Amino acid sequence: MAVVAVDRQQGFAGRRGLRHGQHHLQSLAFLVPGAVLLLAIVVWPTIATVRYSFYNGTATKAVGLSNYKSLFSTADTLIAFRNNVLWVLVFPFVVTVIGLVFAVLSERIRWATAFKTVIFLPIVFSVTASSLVFTQIFQLDPHIGVMNAIVQTVDDWFNPPGAYPLSAGQTAASLATSGVVAAPHGALETSATVKAGGTVKMGLTGVNPDTLTVLGARQARLPAPFAGAITGLVWRDFSVSNPSNVSGVLPDEDGFPNLHVSLLRSDGSTVASTTTDAFGRFRFSNVGPGTFRVQIQASNFKPSFSGTFWLGPQSLTPTGNLGQTAQALLSVPLIDISMILAYLWIWAGFTMVIVAAGLAALDREALEAAHVDGATEWQTFRRVTIPMLAPVLTVVFVTMVINVLKIFDIVVNLGIDSSQPGGQSSTLASDVYYLGFGGGVHTGLASALAVMLFVLVIPAMLFNLKRISGK
Amino acid sequence: MTTIPVTTTPPAVPAVQQPSRTRLVLKRLRPSRMVINIVLGAIALFWLVPTLSMMIISFRPSGLFEVSGWWKVFTAPSQLTLQNYKELFTGGSSTALGGGVPSGLAPGSVLDALRTSLEISIPATILVTAISSLAAYSIVFGRWRGRNAVFLTIVGLMVVPLQVALIPVAALYKDMGSAFGWNPFGTITGVVIFHVAFGLPFGVFLMRNFFTGLPTALIEAGRIDGAGEWTLFRRVVIPLGVAAAASLAIFQFIWVWNDLLVALVFLGGDPHVPLTLFLYDQERTLAANFWIISTGSMVSIVVPLIVFLAFQRHFVRGMLAGAVK
Numbered sequence: 075m076a077v078v079a080v081d082r083q084q085g086f087a088g089r090r091g092l093r094h095g096q097h098h099l100q101s102l103a104f105l106v107p108g109a110v111l112l113l114a115i116v117v118w119p120t121i122a123t124v125r126y127s128f129y130n131g132t133a134t135k136a137v138g139l140s141n142y143k144s145l146f147s148t149a150d151t152l153i154a155f156r157n158n159v160l161w162v163l164v165f166p167f168v169v170t171v172i173g174l175v176f177a178v179l180s181e182r183i184r185w186a187t188a189f190k191t192v193i194f195l196p197i198v199f200s201v202t203a204s205s206l207v208f209t210q211i212f213q214l215d216p217h218i219g220v221m222n223a224i225v226q227t228v229d230d231w232f233n234p235p236g237a238y239p240l241s242a243g244q245t246a247a248s249l250a251t252s253g254v255v256a257a258p259h260g261a262l263e264t265s266a267t268v269k270a271g272g273t274v275k276m277g278l279t280g281v282n283p284d285t286l287t288v289l290g291a292r293q294a295r296l297p298a299p300f301a302g303a304i305t306g307l308v309w310r311d312f313s314v315s316n317p318s319n320v321s322g323v324l325p326d327e328d329g330f331p332n333l334h335v336s337l338l339r340s341d342g343s344t345v346a347s348t349t350t351d352a353f354g355r356f357r358f359s360n361v362g363p364g365t366f367r368v369q370i371q372a373s374n375f376k377p378s379f380s381g382t383f384w385l386g387p388q389s390l391t392p393t394g395n396l397g398q399t400a401q402a403l404l405s406v407p408l409i410d411i412s413m414i415l416a417y418l419w420i421w422a423g424f425t426m427v428i429v430a431a432g433l434a435a436l437d438r439e440a441l442e443a444a445h446v447d448g449a450t451e452w453q454t455f456r457r458v459t460i461p462m463l464a465p466v467l468t469v470v471f472v473t474m475v476i477n478v479l480k481i482f483d484i485v486v487n488l489g490i491d492s493s494q495p496g497g498q499s500s501t502l503a504s505d506v507y508y509l510g511f512g513g514g515v516h517t518g519l520a521s522a523l524a525v526m527l528f529v530l531v532i533p534a535m536l537f538n539l540k541r542i543s544g545k
Numbered sequence: 546m547t548t549i550p551v552t553t554t555p556p557a558v559p560a561v562q563q564p565s566r567t568r569l570v571l572k573r574l575r576p577s578r579m580v581i582n583i584v585l586g587a588i589a590l591f592w593l594v595p596t597l598s599m600m601i602i603s604f605r606p607s608g609l610f611e612v613s614g615w616w617k618v619f620t621a622p623s624q625l626t627l628q629n630y631k632e633l634f635t636g637g638s639s640t641a642l643g644g645g646v647p648s649g650l651a652p653g654s655v656l657d658a659l660r661t662s663l664e665i666s667i668p669a670t671i672l673v674t675a676i677s678s679l680a681a682y683s684i685v686f687g688r689w690r691g692r693n694a695v696f697l698t699i700v701g702l703m704v705v706p707l708q709v710a711l712i713p714v715a716a717l718y719k720d721m722g723s724a725f726g727w728n729p730f731g732t733i734t735g736v737v738i739f740h741v742a743f744g745l746p747f748g749v750f751l752m753r754n755f756f757t758g759l760p761t762a763l764i765e766a767g768r769i770d771g772a773g774e775w776t777l778f779r780r781v782v783i784p785l786g787v788a789a790a791a792s793l794a795i796f797q798f799i800w801v802w803n804d805l806l807v808a809l810v811f812l813g814g815d816p817h818v819p820l821t822l823f824l825y826d827q828e829r830t831l832a833a834n835f836w837i838i839s840t841g842s843m844v845s846i847v848v849p850l851i852v853f854l855a856f857q858r859h860f861v862r863g864m865l866a867g868a869v870k
Contacts, residue, residue, distance in 0.1 A: 101687035104682055104687070105680050105683040108676045108679065108745050108749065111738070111741060112746070115710060115739060116743065116746075117702070118713070119709065119711075120709045122712075122713035123713055126712060176585075180585065182578060183582055189589050193588075195592075195850075196595070198846075198849045198850055199596075199803070200802070200804075200805065200820070200824075200845055200846075202821040202825055202845075203842040203846055206828060207595040210835075211595060211598065217612075218610070218613070219614075220594065220598065220614065223616075427864065480706045480708065482805075486805075503806075506708045507806065507809065510810075511711070520712060524706070524708045524709040524711070527709065531706055534704050538704060
């Protein structure tokens with residue numbers, strides 16, 4: 075037995091000795107295609123970019139550090155740095171928290187798989203296609219863009235628009251046609267004063283006839299005078315059959331229903347308020363002595379919320395009065411926030427799935443022990459789950475930091491104009507593209523920006539190396 | 546004497562407390578569970594809105610786009626039409642919003658972009674999977690020195706932003722043109738080469754992690770039996786590594802399919818562009834044709850969607866293994 079074993083071993087040794095060199099070479103050859111590509115397309119170009127960054131715009135003359143100096147001194151590139159900082163500060167943290175919350179909550183429902191699939195789907199779509207969806211969601215017109223439609227609905231709820239909303243650029247004063255003049259704060263009032271027993275006629279134009287139809291307007295009728303009361307009519311003072319007749323109440327003219335009118339004393343104080351009927355008539359009864367004016371309140375003309383330009387460069391921080399550099403560094407344009415929201419929609423599924431996998435691998439006994447010891451749900455989550463998940467959360471967070479440092483697709487697709495170099499939503503990656511390839515090319519500056527991007531990624535690289543070599 | 550009360554009281558206490566306690570627990574649990582269901586339901590609906598809106602827009606007449614929101618469909622379902630999809634084949638000149646988008650497979654059409662996306666993604670996926678597997682095999686089962694150093698270098702390359710390579714590679718491609726008469730700049734080949742190179746670090750990482758889990762004895766036994774490395778790779782390692790390779794391939798396919806930047810740099814201005822670049826260009830044409838943007842987006846979404854739904858597990862596994870790119 076022993077002899078045979080020795081024999082065999084010798085045999086193996088002999089065979090291996092013969093072919094060892096060949097195996098060695100063969101397996102090394104397997105590395106060649108990958109190594110060649112990595113060296114030619116990743117490693118060497120990275121070194122070349124570092125070299126380019128010390129050259130001028132056409133890569134023909136060495137210029138020392140001047141590209142780097144201009145990176146940190148011109149407002150255009152400072153904006154890009156600011157946006158990268160903003161993305162890195164806000165996005166990875168928020169998306170990790172959302173992923174954690176979704177992962178933890180979805181453990182409690184029976185349809186967790188369906189939920190996760192729905193949240194996860196956007197990752198599979200290109201950021202370009204998703205961005206185009208969001209250009210629609212953020213459309214300015216509340217009739218087209220969902221975001222503004224929602225804001226409008228909420229705003230109308232708390233702050234209802236008038237029955238006769240003005241269209242864009244229209245003023246209440248422009249509606250006044252006969253017997254009416256503009257009053258302060260967008261109201262209208264009778265041009266003459268009136269006493270008890272009197273009747274006023276207030277002719278308006280410039281209102282869409284459809285609005286009147288929707289409100290159920292009837293043919294305008296001048297009310298009869300009434301003892302001790304002030305009566306009046308508000309009507310559409312425009313006759314299709316007789317356009318030149320101004321101030322006459324004609325059969326094809328409609329009253330203005332549902333209009334809020336007030337009776338004002340000569341000192342401007344309000345005595346009474348009422349609403350016009352379908353014929354455009356109103357009546358203030360038991361009016362005391364003195365002279366009065368009838369006012370059509372401004373609220374009648376209040377337009378509905380007309381939309382926020384979510385993809386606009388306007389800053390959320392008050393930086394308007396600052397110098398150019400301070401403005402570049404401290405502004406927070408609304409478009410950045412909108413893009414971050416859209417990007418959350420895209421990536422929350424990623425963080426959720428990774429955290430959920432981490433949760434599934436957790437030591438259930440520790441969680442149960444915490445429960446048995448009387449810890450509340452929140453205490454268990456805060457003191458047991460989170461610390462145990464910390465390594466996973468860190469990986470997710472770092473992955474997202476790397477991701478947004480290189481943020482490009484969403485920036486150029488949601489901010490077509492504002493992603494140009496110097497634009498309010500431009501980032502390092504978008505500047506590298508535009509300065510390197512898209513008109514106004516400056517190879518040196520683009521390379522210096524790319525090098526900055528690379529330098530910013532190095533901590534993440536070291537984190538990965540430490541994590542992976544430690545395994 | 547004392548044992549009797551001790552034995553009689555315990556059953557009495559739970560008998561009274563048990564129902565009230567369970568009821569208490571139920572009371573505390575039921576609403577919270579219901580609340581979680583409602584909240585997550587609302588979130589899921591909310592998450593569906595963007596996708597749903599793009600889908601509905603693509604099925605509404607293009608003329609309505611500037612007129613009213615897509616949600617009007619819920620009150621007027623008769624608005625839905627296949628017109629936009631038909632125009633992918635017949636060209637968009639007849640639409641109210643105008644815009645002569647070429648039809649069929651003509652350069653600059655949606656279907657041509659679909660074909661170009663496939664022409665880029667499929668070779669890039671196959672090459673990354675094959676080259677990564679070979680390299681990972683070499684790193685795990687090879688005997689040469691410095692394997693670990695090479696592996697760690699590759700891990701380091703995983704996070705290199707591809708922006709640092711764009712300018713020199715573009716120059717390299719053009720130099721190749723003047724030196725060998727073959728210029729990959731502006732060609733699909735150029736795009737594929739770039740994608741393969743930048744897909745390799747992740748690919749090697751993923752495949753290496755899988756291969757290290759395989760028993761080395763298997764390879765050793767094969768070597769002893771006189772099998773060459775290629776045979777071992779083909780007959781032993783690949784059959785075992787199919788799942789890992791599938792994860793990598795699916796991940797890589799979706800990654801390349803959705804790329805914009807590389808195509809923009811190396812194919813910008815070319816009449817044959819992938820879907821992402823097609824959409825990017827359409828968004829920048831003067832009279833943005835939303836019918837083509839919405840239908841084009843839907844077309845661009847369908848392929849990765851099918852791939853994802855068919856190979857969901859592989860995709861997620863690849864993502865979990867990497868989580869760093």
